[in-house]
Amino acid sequence: xxxxxxxxxxIEAAYRIESxxxxxxxxxxxxxxxxxxAEIYFKPENLQKTxxxxxxxxxxxxxxxxxxxxxxxxATHSSGNHAQAIAYAxxxxxxxxxxxxxxxxxSVKVAxxxxxxxxxxxxxxxxxxxxxxxxxxxxxxxxxxxxxxxDLQVIAGQGTAALELLEDIVLVSTRPPDIILVPVGGGGLxxxxxxxxxxxxxxxxxxxxxxxxVDDAARSFRDGRIYPPTGAVTVADGLRTFLGxxxxxxxxxxxxxxxxxxxxxxxxxxxxxxxxxxxxxxxSSAVPVAALFEHPEVxxxxxVGIVLSGGNVDLTDxxxx
Amino acid sequence: xxxxxxxxxxIEAAYRIESxxxxxxxxxxxxxxxxxxAEIYFKPENLQKTxxxxxxxxxxxxxxxxxxxxxxxxATHSSGNHAQAIAYAxxxxxxxxxxxxxxxxxSVKVAxxxxxxxxxxxxxxxxxxxxxxxxxxxxxxxxxxxxxxxDLQVIAGQGTAALELLEDIVLVSTRPPDIILVPVGGGGLxxxxxxxxxxxxxxxxxxxxxxxxVDDAARSFRDGRIYPPTGAVTVADGLRTFLGxxxxxxxxxxxxxxxxxxxxxxxxxxxxxxxxxxxxxxxSSAVPVAALFEHPEVxxxxxVGIVLSGGNVDLTDxxxx
Numbered sequence: 241x242x243x244x245x246x247x248x249x250x251i252e253a254a255y256r257i258e259s260x261x262x263x264x265x266x267x268x269x270x271x272x273x274x275x276x277x278a279e280i281y282f283k284p285e286n287l288q289k290t291x292x293x294x295x296x297x298x299x300x301x302x303x304x305x306x307x308x309x310x311x312x313x314x315a316t317h318s319s320g321n322h323a324q325a326i327a328y329a330x331x332x333x334x335x336x337x338x339x340x341x342x343x344x345x346x347s348v349k350v351a352x353x354x355x356x357x358x359x360x361x362x363x364x365x366x367x368x369x370x371x372x373x374x375x376x377x378x379x380x381x382x383x384x385x386x387x388x389x390x391d392l393q394v395i396a397g398q399g400t401a402a403l404e405l406l407e408d409i410v411l412v413s414t415r416p417p418d419i420i421l422v423p424v425g426g427g428g429l430x431x432x433x434x435x436x437x438x439x440x441x442x443x444x445x446x447x448x449x450x451x452x453x454v455d456d457a458a459r460s461f462r463d464g465r466i467y468p469p470t471g472a473v474t475v476a477d478g479l480r481t482f483l484g485x486x487x488x489x490x491x492x493x494x495x496x497x498x499x500x501x502x503x504x505x506x507x508x509x510x511x512x513x514x515x516x517x518x519x520x521x522x523x524s525s526a527v528p529v530a531a532l533f534e535h536p537e538v539x540x541x542x543x544v545g546i547v548l549s550g551g552n553v554d555l556t557d558x559x560x561x
Numbered sequence: 562x563x564x565x566x567x568x569x570x571x572i573e574a575a576y577r578i579e580s581x582x583x584x585x586x587x588x589x590x591x592x593x594x595x596x597x598x599a600e601i602y603f604k605p606e607n608l609q610k611t612x613x614x615x616x617x618x619x620x621x622x623x624x625x626x627x628x629x630x631x632x633x634x635x636a637t638h639s640s641g642n643h644a645q646a647i648a649y650a651x652x653x654x655x656x657x658x659x660x661x662x663x664x665x666x667x668s669v670k671v672a673x674x675x676x677x678x679x680x681x682x683x684x685x686x687x688x689x690x691x692x693x694x695x696x697x698x699x700x701x702x703x704x705x706x707x708x709x710x711x712d713l714q715v716i717a718g719q720g721t722a723a724l725e726l727l728e729d730i731v732l733v734s735t736r737p738p739d740i741i742l743v744p745v746g747g748g749g750l751x752x753x754x755x756x757x758x759x760x761x762x763x764x765x766x767x768x769x770x771x772x773x774x775v776d777d778a779a780r781s782f783r784d785g786r787i788y789p790p791t792g793a794v795t796v797a798d799g800l801r802t803f804l805g806x807x808x809x810x811x812x813x814x815x816x817x818x819x820x821x822x823x824x825x826x827x828x829x830x831x832x833x834x835x836x837x838x839x840x841x842x843x844x845s846s847a848v849p850v851a852a853l854f855e856h857p858e859v860x861x862x863x864x865v866g867i868v869l870s871g872g873n874v875d876l877t878d879x880x881x882x
């Protein structure tokens with residue numbers, strides 16, 4: 241029996257993780273507002289601990305463990321932001337973290353995970369190899385597996401970003417946003433956001449955005465069944481994962497729509513964020529911003545809150561250095 | 562007779578420009594703190610209106626004009642952040658701005674100045690050609706020349722960043738910083754900062770940092786006379802200007818030291834800011850950060866506030882697009 245989180249889990253998460261994560265500020269740009277013809281508020285989770293919103297879900301999951309569970313540690317497989325987030329959360333609580341990473345993971349991400357004191361177990365590049373390794377780790381240590389997106393406490397934790405965004409937009413503009421916009425990969429952020437927004441019940445709609453190259457979530461949403469990943473390559477490489485049985489019911493119930501955007505649109509939006517907001521963001525963060533330009537009819541005249549998901553990009557190739 | 566600003570001019574500036582500029586937030590990074598062995602607070606003026614602290618001085622200068630002066634407009638020569646700042650300030654007050662720009666100015670900066678409705682007058686690349694053009698504009702229109710760094714109201718306006726930084730560090734850590742660190746180019750930011758810090762009188766020292774390739778300010782400070790620019794090229798191209806008779810007396814009186822840093826140090830520091838603080842900053846912003854690593858004996862164990870001066874970099878060359 242799958243346990244689905246409800247709004248009270250998001251509120252509980254907000255209290256639980258308060259001292260472990262940043263309440264990130266609101267950003268806005270009069271130029272971007274004018275370009276889109278809308279009132280847009282950005283929540284820069286690239287400024288979050290570990291460089292992405294994933295710190296929220298990971299902290300909530302790790303801090304929710306019983307003492308007995310914590311003593312056996314936590315484990316996950318990820319080459320990206322979830323790996324750093326779990327390593328960070330585990331270090332905070334003082335529990336052992338084991339991260340199964342593909343042998344070809346970027347060295348900067350490997351270094352970040354090691355910095356937080358986590359143990360790395362290598363696996364081949366195929367997802368099945370990583371799952372097999374993870375099973376071995378869990379079998380040997382009794383560690384709790386914290387899934388990157390299909391886990392009750394992770395979803396509740398990710399929802400806390402939208403809670404803050406809703407509150408802060410009301411503080412600044414006296415009215416709640418019409419739309420909250422987030423990227424969709426595995427569905428943890430989207431389902432948590434939708435849960436928070438529905439729970440606050442201020443008439444705000446939650447919309448997810450996905451690269452059209454990996455549009456499995458949009459098709460799943462439309463057809464009412466979870467499709468596997470397309471396997472295609474997108475510049476927003478954090479979004480190649482697929483929905484799960486914990487988050488999908490929430491997405492079906494509380495999300496208004498899932499839009500798709502082109503690769504070119506993502507690149508252009510990313511440059512706009514770097515140039516206008518002066519923020520280093522990863523391509524996944526640009527995905528909802530691209531939707532503002534590729535689906536203008538949805539956003540014209542609206543008050544829109546956008547979660548910029550993270551800022552962990554490899555800067556090695558930039559010509560500056 | 563040169564009019565030198567005093568602390569009351571900085572306080573007045575803070576009230577005058579309050580609704581025209583952002584009170585930028587504090588940023589910090591536990592990783593950077595650990596690397597340096599200090600407690601470091603960053604004030605990201607790249608997030609300021611027009612993308613740099615120059616909006617402060619420009620707004621203060623333009624809002625300080627009498628009605629009669631305002632009716633004749635303002636003029637300046639600049640290919641950089643001061644041009645955008647003056648154009649922005651003039652648009653806010655509804656006065657005419659004329660900016661003398663070199664013909665080889667980056668198109669992105671030209672576009673920004675035009676966006677704010679300023680008139681551009683072209684001049685050859687040599688500084689003397691720009692000054693000659695500016696004299697013609699001022700002669701014809703009666704516009705007030707607002708110097709980028711050697712102007713009483715500009716200096717007072719730039720000092721407001723340090724006022725906020727001092728207050729915000731006390732709010733966060735209950736104690737004032739030991740050191741405030743800013744880059745030095747023409748000396749407007751450094752003299753305004755020193756004035757604000759001295760006026761607050763909390764035992765904080767003001768230190769300027771300059772690329773060693775263009776060390777005229779450090780030598781001027783040491784020898785008590787203003788040296789001309791070295792003419793050398795530095796990656797921190799916003800800092801190639803030199804001190805003036807309004808700001809130099811303030812720098813001599815209130816600044817503790819001017820340090821220099823290498824080009825390599827600036828590049829490494831810039832990458833650190835992009836990677837760790839997730840902020841798009843221009844090389845000038847990295848200059849004080851480079852000093853943390855090249856002069857560690859000065860900063861070890863200290864509470865340090867740093868003004869990140871701006872974020873207007875040309876991103877065209879980045880491999881992403």
